[in-house]
Amino acid sequence: MSNPALSNNPALNGKSLSADELRRIYDQPAAQTQRPGIDAPVTEAGFGGQQPPTIQPSDTPMTYENTISKTVMLFLVVLAFGAVGWFTALNFGALGMGVVIVSAIVGLVLGLVNAFKKEPSVPLIVLYAVFQGVFLGGISGIFESQWSGIVAQAVIGTLAVFGVTLLLFRSGKVRTSPRANKIFLIAIVGYAAFSLVNVILMVTGANTDPWGLRGATLFGIPLGVLIGGLAVLLAAYSLVMDFELIQNGVKNRVPEKWAWSAAFGLMVTLIWLYVEILRILAILRGSN
Secondary structure, X not given: OOOHHHHOOHHHHOOOOOHHHXXXXXXXXXXXXXXXXXXXXXXXXXXXHOOOOOXXXXXXXXXXXXXXXXXHHHHHHHHHHHHHHHHHHHHOHHHHHHHHHHHHHHHHHHHHHHHHOOOOOHHHHHHHHHHHHHHHHHHHHHHHHHOOOHHHHHHHHHHHHHHHHHHHHHHOOOOOOHHHHHHHHXXXXXXXXXXXXXXXXXXXXXXXXXXXXXXXXXXXXXXXXXXXXXXXXXXXXXXXXHHHHHHHHHHOXXXXXXXXXXXXXXHHHHHHHHHHHHHXXXXXXXXX
């Protein structure tokens, strides 16, 4: 999903900036402006009825380059600890699985904390990458041991979706809209509700299928494939939202610290996309 730390930041989401928001985002007092012939200083009550204050750009702004570098660094952390998770899951039996499950839970908690923090926290973002790396490495190792080559296929699928979405965004053919955002939100809530119910049914033993409700078929197609396809589309739209927010941040020259939030948002979406593609491939190969 699109990172709330980005979408709630007026300098990134394209909304108008208030004096308080300027002070918080740019770490400086809001500038004052006057229109010719009108002596009305900018105030927190509404800029004195005049135009919004001139934004003083940061001396070390967020750029595409530093956003990319931070994103790459985080994914290197994911890969490094992914190797740890892979080795642990395949060599320590139940203990290894316990480590993977705990990492998934801790990663989820850290993801929520980072997403709703008003200011980016580099240590917490890096910790999120660490625990998600262990989780992803663990499940990837387990899936690879059952279906050889599935991890490479999932990685290629993830990169393909990311590349196509980025090309379409750069060409201007895909953009977000208020209506599409509402549909996205409704779909995300529905997907989350389905996933929660599915986990509860599997944990309580009410559904003994290895994939839970996802293992059921609809017109001969596994439900998990249909749900997974919807999730991939949602993740692709989430990427478009991330791209727009990053574009706004660079355009408005917000401080470089927000590049960490942008990198975090991209990482969350790409991890979600990878997991969904990995699960779709596993369901398809398991049904053969």
